Amino acid sequence: MTPAARLAAAASVLDSIAQGRAPAEVVIKAWGAANRYAGSGDRRAVAERVYQVLRARGRLVAAMGGREDGRALVVGALAFLDNLSLEEIEALHSGEGYGPRPLSKQERARIAAGEGDLPQTATDLPAFVVEDLKATFGDRWSEEAAGLMARAPVDLRVNTAKTTVEAARAELKATGLTPERTPWSAVGLRLPSEPAPNVQALDAFNAGRIEIQDEGSQLTAWVAGAGLSFTPDSIVVDYCAGGGGKTLALAVQGLPAADPARVAAPSPAGWSPTGADELAAAKSEPAAAPMRLIACDVVQKRLDNIRPRLSRAGVAADLRLIGQNGGGVEEFNGKADLVFVDAPCSGSGAWRRRPEDAWRLKADEIERLHALQLRILGQAAALVKPGGRLVYVTCSILSRENEAVADAFEAAHAGFRPLPVADALAADTITDAARTRLAGAATGGRLRLSPASTGTDGFFIALYERRA
């Protein structure tokens, strides 16, 4: 494809993203599948242009006079992000071949008026989100806003029941990747986002030695379980298990660590043994969990999807379909040692991975989520035993889904006392640096993580202990 044809393709992919609800990643893949003439370089270039626009969408719309169509946004990106001259942009819009049609008079005027600068007043986030960020972060709001739209690295969690962090790192290095240790999770490895690593194709992934999980997401599980000693009789409920990312992290807590002497080092020629043998070995290992772990959700398909992940990781959980009102787990009422509520939320803390979602979110949706979160947290609280722990988590950056839910829960549940986060950082999976940093960042029983402050996705954690 010519550079001009790639621009036209990016504009049409952006229009498809705007018209539907599918993730940008899915729309880009579908475009590649439907246009077989596009080679891997073309697909990469189109994807890069699409994400460049999505991350700067608010400012580009403002710079292009309010136009939201893919063509205008791509023209804006060339002018204001790539800083091409009018002549260069016109050359890419000759209308020949599969390239975009020539610039209109208005488009030329926009480029000239912008003089290569995006409007200072425009932001990449919807106005109601900006207001929320200002209220929460004060002067730091724009730093937090920028963090939400920046590119994210690929974080991995090493399954220490199967390997050690250094052995996993060496294994990944042997495949040509460049993993670094994560600063806060002691079992995390970080890969650069560029070039995008195909983690799912790795033996280490298929044999359950590593999982893809943002460092912030890992921390929510480590903080939730920190200081608790699990026995096979302990009952841990992952109330909103979803894709099972945190279920897996909760399950490995307290499992005996892999014996470093039995963890093979990669041979100079690469990692060995590989492929099917390793996968079969991983599957035949007995599943284990140091506690009775119950993973619930209201969607059966989500629970079904956790099964292969548990099997890869070599851990066990009881998967339970529950009703919207919590029916299906009554037998654990007042009996659980730990109830983890990773509530449905806007996902705004992960917008750096899915920037298209920022513009799909409407203010009234936040009100619906707030009510749902409060209801789910109240239902889940009934399962906690006296002296047991309740953990509320969102991957949202918005106060209405975070502090406001915690405030309302506390007002209605005097039987739960906030548990200081600083007292819940004693876990081998948390680095010493994190212990100091997170204790300082926490406000009593509440902790916020964010791209700008911790270099992770945005998360909110509130810890409670049920009074005896």
Ligand SMILES: C[S@@+](CC[C@H](N)C(=O)[O-])C[C@H]1O[C@@H](n2cnc3c(N)ncnc32)[C@H](O)[C@@H]1O
């Ligand atoms: C944020 S996601 C969970 C993500 C998951 N913990 C992970 O780490 O991959 C929230 C989940 O809550 C589930 N959910 C929605 N309403 C619920 C309810 N009333 N009770 C329990 N779970 C619910 C959704 O189906 C969704 O899978």
